[in-house]
Amino acid sequence: MSGTTDLVIAADFESAATWVHHYGELIGTVAFAASGALAAVRRNLDIVGIVVLASATALGGGIMRDVLIGHTPPTAFTDLIFLIAATVTALVIFVRHPGNRLTRWPLLLTDAVGLGLFCVTGTVVAYDAGLGAPTSALLGVTTAIGGGVIRDVLSGQVPGVLRPDESLYAIPAMVGAVVTAVLLYFGVYNAWAGLLCAAVTIAFRLLALRYGWNGPRPHYARHDETE
Amino acid sequence: MSGTTDLVIAADFESAATWVHHYGELIGTVAFAASGALAAVRRNLDIVGIVVLASATALGGGIMRDVLIGHTPPTAFTDLIFLIAATVTALVIFVRHPGNRLTRWPLLLTDAVGLGLFCVTGTVVAYDAGLGAPTSALLGVTTAIGGGVIRDVLSGQVPGVLRPDESLYAIPAMVGAVVTAVLLYFGVYNAWAGLLCAAVTIAFRLLALRYGWNGPRPHYARHDETE
Amino acid sequence: MSGTTDLVIAADFESAATWVHHYGELIGTVAFAASGALAAVRRNLDIVGIVVLASATALGGGIMRDVLIGHTPPTAFTDLIFLIAATVTALVIFVRHPGNRLTRWPLLLTDAVGLGLFCVTGTVVAYDAGLGAPTSALLGVTTAIGGGVIRDVLSGQVPGVLRPDESLYAIPAMVGAVVTAVLLYFGVYNAWAGLLCAAVTIAFRLLALRYGWNGPRPHYARHDETE
Numbered sequence: 001m002s003g004t005t006d007l008v009i010a011a012d013f014e015s016a017a018t019w020v021h022h023y024g025e026l027i028g029t030v031a032f033a034a035s036g037a038l039a040a041v042r043r044n045l046d047i048v049g050i051v052v053l054a055s056a057t058a059l060g061g062g063i064m065r066d067v068l069i070g071h072t073p074p075t076a077f078t079d080l081i082f083l084i085a086a087t088v089t090a091l092v093i094f095v096r097h098p099g100n101r102l103t104r105w106p107l108l109l110t111d112a113v114g115l116g117l118f119c120v121t122g123t124v125v126a127y128d129a130g131l132g133a134p135t136s137a138l139l140g141v142t143t144a145i146g147g148g149v150i151r152d153v154l155s156g157q158v159p160g161v162l163r164p165d166e167s168l169y170a171i172p173a174m175v176g177a178v179v180t181a182v183l184l185y186f187g188v189y190n191a192w193a194g195l196l197c198a199a200v201t202i203a204f205r206l207l208a209l210r211y212g213w214n215g216p217r218p219h220y221a222r223h224d225e226t227e
Numbered sequence: 228m229s230g231t232t233d234l235v236i237a238a239d240f241e242s243a244a245t246w247v248h249h250y251g252e253l254i255g256t257v258a259f260a261a262s263g264a265l266a267a268v269r270r271n272l273d274i275v276g277i278v279v280l281a282s283a284t285a286l287g288g289g290i291m292r293d294v295l296i297g298h299t300p301p302t303a304f305t306d307l308i309f310l311i312a313a314t315v316t317a318l319v320i321f322v323r324h325p326g327n328r329l330t331r332w333p334l335l336l337t338d339a340v341g342l343g344l345f346c347v348t349g350t351v352v353a354y355d356a357g358l359g360a361p362t363s364a365l366l367g368v369t370t371a372i373g374g375g376v377i378r379d380v381l382s383g384q385v386p387g388v389l390r391p392d393e394s395l396y397a398i399p400a401m402v403g404a405v406v407t408a409v410l411l412y413f414g415v416y417n418a419w420a421g422l423l424c425a426a427v428t429i430a431f432r433l434l435a436l437r438y439g440w441n442g443p444r445p446h447y448a449r450h451d452e453t454e
Numbered sequence: 455m456s457g458t459t460d461l462v463i464a465a466d467f468e469s470a471a472t473w474v475h476h477y478g479e480l481i482g483t484v485a486f487a488a489s490g491a492l493a494a495v496r497r498n499l500d501i502v503g504i505v506v507l508a509s510a511t512a513l514g515g516g517i518m519r520d521v522l523i524g525h526t527p528p529t530a531f532t533d534l535i536f537l538i539a540a541t542v543t544a545l546v547i548f549v550r551h552p553g554n555r556l557t558r559w560p561l562l563l564t565d566a567v568g569l570g571l572f573c574v575t576g577t578v579v580a581y582d583a584g585l586g587a588p589t590s591a592l593l594g595v596t597t598a599i600g601g602g603v604i605r606d607v608l609s610g611q612v613p614g615v616l617r618p619d620e621s622l623y624a625i626p627a628m629v630g631a632v633v634t635a636v637l638l639y640f641g642v643y644n645a646w647a648g649l650l651c652a653a654v655t656i657a658f659r660l661l662a663l664r665y666g667w668n669g670p671r672p673h674y675a676r677h678d679e680t681e
Contacts, residue, residue: 040389041445043391044391044445045389045390045391045444046391046441046442046443046444047442047445048388048396048397048442049388049389049390049391049442050445052388052389052397053389063295067295067521067526068521068526068528068531069527070297070524070526070527072294072295072296072297073296073297073353073358073362073366077295077358077362077366078358078359078362083365094445097445131527131531131532134534135527135531138537139527139531153607154376154385154386154389155385156384156385157610158609159608161502161503162494162497162499162503162506162609163503164497164499164500169502170502170506171502214500215500215502216500216501217499217500217501218495218498218501218551267616268672270616271618271671271672272617272618272671273618273669273670273671274669274670274671274672275623275624275625275669276615276616276617276618276669279615279616279624280616290522294521294522299521299523299524300522300523300524300580300585300589300593301522304522304585304589304593305586310592321672324672380607381603381607381612381613381616382612382616383610383611
C-alpha cells in the first residue's frame with residue numbers, strides 16, 4: 001500500500017460518498033415529496049396544497065437538521081434542486097395518482113424510502129459538520145423522522161411515530177443512523193455501506209408494516225382503554 | 228448626474244426602504260396579532276391565551292425567518308417593540324371585538340394585510356442578509372405564511388394554506404415575494420415598489436377570498452371523496 | 455470585606471449557580487419526560503411512542519431556546535445525559551404507572567415542576583449567553599412552555615396554554631422568568647434565589663390548577679359560545 005494508492009482510494013471514497021450523499025438526498029427528497037403529495041391527494045387538497053405539503057415533507061427534515069447544526073440558511077433554501085425536485089414530484093402525483101382510497105400503500109412505501117435514505121444522509125451531513133458520532137446519529141434520526149412529523153402535524157394528524165396502531169417507525173431509522181455513525185466513527189463508512197444501511201432500514205420498516213410489528217404497550221393501558 | 232446627486236438619491240432610497248421595512252414589519256405585526264387574537268376570541272380563550280396566540284402569530288413568521296438565516300437571537304426577542312405591539316393589539320381586541328360568530332371576515336382581512344406586508348419585508352430582510360434572490364423570495368414566503376401556520380396548528384386546526392375549501396393563500400404571497408426579489412436583484416427596489424407589492428398581494432388574496440379562487444383539485448379525488 | 459473574601463464568595467456563588475443550573479435542568483428534564491410519558495400512556499402508545507414523546511417534551515423547550523440563541527448544536531444533542539435521563543424516565547413510567555384514567559394529576563404535577571425549573575434555568579442560560587434581561591426572560595418563558603406545547607401538538611391536542619378550560623400556565627412561568635431576569639440584572643441572583651423562583655412558580659401553577667384560576671374571558675364570547 002503505497003502513499004499513492006492510499007490517495008487514490010481516499011479520493012475514490014470521497015467522491016463515492018459524495019455521490020451517495022447527493023443522490024441519496026435527492027432520491028429521499030423525491031420519495032418524501034411523493035408521500036406528502038399522496039397525503040395531500042388523500043385529503044383532497046388543491047394543486048397548491050399538494051405542492052406545499054410535498055415540499056414541507058421533503059425539505060422539513062433537512063431544514064430541521066441544518067438549523068440544529070447551525071448550517072444556515074439551510075441547503076433546501078440555497079440549493080434549489082431540492083425544491084424543484086419536490087415540486088415536480090408533486091405535479092407528477094397531481095396528474096397521475098391512485099384514487100384516494102388507494103393511497104395508503106404508495107404513501108407508506110415512499111415514506112419508508114425517504115426514511116431509509118435520510119437517516120443515513122442526515123447522519124453523514126452531521127458527522128461531516130464535525131459533530132460526534134452519537135450526536136450525528138441523533139441528528140440522522142431527527143432528519144429522517146422530521147419530514148413525516150411535519151407532514152402529519154400540518155395535515156392535522158397525530159404523527160405516525162406516535163400513533164398507537166402504527167408499526168415500528170423510529171426504531172428502523174435509529175438502527176440505520178446508529179450503524180452509519182458507528183461506521184463513520186471507525187472510518188470504514190463508504191458509499192456502498194451507506195446504501196446498504198438505507199436498504200436495511202427500508203426493508204426493516206416495510207417488514208414492520210407488513211407483519212404489524214409493534215413495541216409492547218404499557219400494562220394497565222391494555223385493560224383500561226378509556227380517557 | 229453628479230456624484231453628489233447619486234449620493235443623495237442613494238441616501239434617500241436607503242432611508243425610505245428602511246422606513247418601509249420597519250413600519251411595514253410593525254403594521255404586519257399588528258395585523259397578524261389581530262388575526263391571532265380574533266382566532267383566540269373565536270375559540271373563547273381567556274386573556275392570557277389571546278395574548279399568547281396573538282404573539283405567536285405575529286412574531287412566529289419573523290422568528291422562523293431569523294432562525295433560518297442564522298440571525299439569532301431573532302429580532303422579535305431583542306427589539307421588544309414587536310412584542311409590545313402584539314400584546315397591545317391583543318388587549319384592544321380583548322376589549323373591543325365582534326361577537327365570535329362575526330370574527331371570520333376581520334380575521335381573514337387582518338391576516339391578508341399581514342401576509343402582504345410580511346412577504347415583502349421577509350424577502351428584503353433575507354436579501355439584506357446577503358442571500359440570493361431566489362432564496363430571499365423563499366424566505367419571504369416562509370415569513371408570510373409561517374405566522375398563520377403557527378396560529379392554525381396551535382389552535383388545533385389544519386393550516387388555511389392546506390385546507391381544501393380555502394381560497395388561494397400561498398400563491399399571492401409567492402407573487403409578492405418573487406416580484407420583490409426580482410426588483411431587489413435588478414437594483415430597482417424602493418419603498419414605494421415595496422408598498423405596491425404588498426398592496427397587490429393583499430388585493431390578490433382578498434379577491435381570491437371574495438370570488439373563491441382555488442387551484443385545480445386532483446382528478447380522481449373529485450369522484451372518490453372518502454378516506 | 456477584603457479582596458480575598460470577595461473572591462471566595464464569587465467562586466462559591468459561581469459553583470452554586472452552576473450546580474443549580476445543571477441539576478435544575480436535569481430534574482426539569484426528568485419531570486417533563488415523566489409528563490410526556492404519562493401523556494403517552496394516556497393515549498395508549500407503545501414503548502417507542504412513550505420514549506419519543508417523553509424525549510420531545512423533555513428536550514424540546516431547551517432545543518428551541520438553544521436554536522433561538524444560536525447555540526448549535528443544542529445541548530440536548532451534545533450532552534447525552536439529558537436524553538438518557540428522559541429515556542430512563544420514560545422506561546420507568548412504562549413499567550410503573552397509574553391506570554390511564556389516573557394519569558391526569560401526575561401529568562399536571564410533573565409538568566408544573568418542569569415549568570418552574572425551566573423558566574429559571576432557561577432565563578439563566580440566555581443571560582449567560584450575553585443577552586439582555588428582557589430577552590432572557592422571554593427565552594426563559596419559551597423554554598418553559600415549549601416542551602409542553604410540543605408534547606400537546608404531537609399528541610394532537612390544543613396546547614394547555616391555549617385551552618379555554620385550563621388554568622393559568624403562562625403567567626406563573628412569566629413571573630418566575632421575570633423575577634430571575636431582574637435578579638440577574640441587579641447581580642443578586644444566586645442558587646438559592648433560583649430555587650426559590652422555581653418553587654414559587656411551581657406553587658403558583660399548582661394553586662391555579664387547584665382553585666381553577668383563569669384569566670378573564672372576552673365579553674361577547676361569554677354570551678355567544680358557538681362555532
